Amino acid sequence: MARAETIALLTRYYAAFNAGDWQGMLDCLADDVAHDVNQGERVIGKDKFAAFLGHMERCYKEELKDIVLMATDDGSRAAAEFVVHGAYLATDEGLPEADGQTYVLPAGAFIAVDGGKITRLTMYYNLADWTAQVVG
Numbered sequence: 001m002a003r004a005e006t007i008a009l010l011t012r013y014y015a016a017f018n019a020g021d022w023q024g025m026l027d028c029l030a031d032d033v034a035h036d037v038n039q040g041e042r043v044i045g046k047d048k049f050a051a052f053l054g055h056m057e058r059c060y061k062e063e064l065k066d067i068v069l070m071a072t073d074d075g076s077r078a079a080a081e082f083v084v085h086g087a088y089l090a091t092d093e094g095l096p097e098a099d100g101q102t103y104v105l106p107a108g109a110f111i112a113v114d115g116g117k118i119t120r121l122t123m124y125y126n127l128a129d130w131t132a133q134v135v136g
Contacts (some may be wrong), residue, residue, distance in 0.1 A: 002073070002074065002075050003071045003072065003073055003074075003075050004075075005075055005116070006071040006072075006075035006076075006078050006113050007069050007071055007078075009028055009113065009116065009117075009118065010028075010069045010071075010078055010080060010111065010118075011069065012024065012028055013025055013028040013118065014064055014067050014069075014080065014082070016028070017062075017064060018063055018064055020057075022050065022053045022054075022057070025053065026046055026049065026050055026053075028117065028118050029046050029049060029117055029118050030046070030114065030115070030117040030118065030119045031045070031046050032044060032045060032046075032119070033045065033046055033049055033117075033118060033119055033120065033121065034112075034119065034120040034121070035048070035049050035052065035120075035121050035123075036120070036121065036122035036123060037052070037123060038107075038123045038124055038125050038127065039127050055092075058089070058090050059088070059089055059090045059091070059092045059098065060086050060087065060088060060089060060092075061086060061087045061089055062084050062085065062086035062087075063084075063085050063086070064082040064083070064084060064085075064107075065082065065083050065085055066081075066082055066083045067080060067081070067082040068080065068081045068082070071113075075113055076112065076113055076114065077110075077111070077112060077113070078110075078111040078112075078113060079108060079109065079110050079111065080108060080109045080111065081106075081107075081108045082106075082107055082108070083104060083105065083106055083107070084103070084104070084105045084106075084107050084125065085102075085103075085104055086102065086103050086104075086105070087100055087101070087102050087103075088100065088101045088102075088103065088134050095131070095134075096131060096134055096135050098134075101133070101134040101136065102133075103130055103133040103134055104133070105125050105126070105129060105130050105133070106125070106126070106129075107123070107124060107125035108123075108124050108125075109121055109122060109123050109124070110122040110124075
């Protein structure tokens, strides 16, 4: 997969995220996708990623802005940098109480692609920055 095809795949993936189109996001993933959750463990499988999306939808409302996509020439590796504009809707286990707090948080992802599908998503954001914003 060449760089342009990987960028097109990621463009679809992040457009689906911003549209709240979870099925559109899942369509971009390999069945055995590895998801490295920020501050968490690696989770394997599209079904577990779908459960993660359901959890995120319950606790957060987010939109990604200023998205920058990068990919290797062969398209096998990529990265995305963006700014998350969000609202904390429901208390997430182990985190501060939610009360609709808003936040603006730089974030990124390292991505592996094979066969036209995302095979790994490694997420990063600064949890201390997010916590400071929602605790206020």
